[in-house]
Amino acid sequence: MLNIDEIRQLIKLIDESSIDEFTYENEGSKIELKKRINQPVQMVQEAPVVSTQASPVQTQVQQSPVQEKPANQEAANAHENLHKITSPMVGTFYASSSPDVDPYVTIGSKISESTVVCIVEAMKLFNEIEAEVKGEIVEVLVENGQLVEYGQPLFLVKAE
Missing domain, CATH: 2.40.50.100 (RNA polymerase II/Efflux pump adaptor protein, barrel-sandwich hybrid domain)
Structure with a gap:
């Protein structure tokens, strides 16, 4: 079986390559790695409406994890x-x-x-x-x- 460092190296190599999926089997152990395939972000904007009732804007945004910054610079430097x-x-x-x-x-x-x-x-x-x-x-x-x-x-x- 692969150790954790070998698995990390595999992940890094696959991440940097054009390979989307990878499977490794050895002595009854199996590792499958799959890249997330980014789907295009779609944005639909409403057209100007003459009536007093407007239709809502439909938006699909791909979110990525955001880490909050500490409130003050001292805390930021400590982190x-x-x-x-x-x-x-x-x-x-x-x-x-x-x-x-x-x-x-x-x-x-x-x-x-x-x-x-x-x-x-x-x-x-x-x-x-x-x-x-x-x-x-x-x-x-x-x-x-x-x-x-x-x-x-x-x-x-x-x-x-």
Whole structure:
């Protein structure tokens, strides 16, 4: 089976290529990667209407995740100096190995490079995500059970 770094490399290579789908099978394990195919954004504008009753404007806008900026510049600089632990894949974020167990980490938890910080479930496979940095968890950016995207920040860490 591929390790997490090999999977990350595969994702990056496929993302940079013209390949839309990729399947890898080995010894009973299977990985399927599919790119999202962007659908065109359609915009319909109403024509000027003479009557007093106007028809609504119909708009379909493709939304991308927006991260809010902190209110003041000090907070913005503090966030820039923190290490982000990101999701290596698209999947569902789980803070613990099962619902009746404490989360792997919480705000204030001391971590090392090999500390498991969460699980991302993708295609019925539960992938333990390691911190890859030594420090302290400052902020948890996602909720338990939330869908996450490839590269989405999950935790902010004050690195040592």
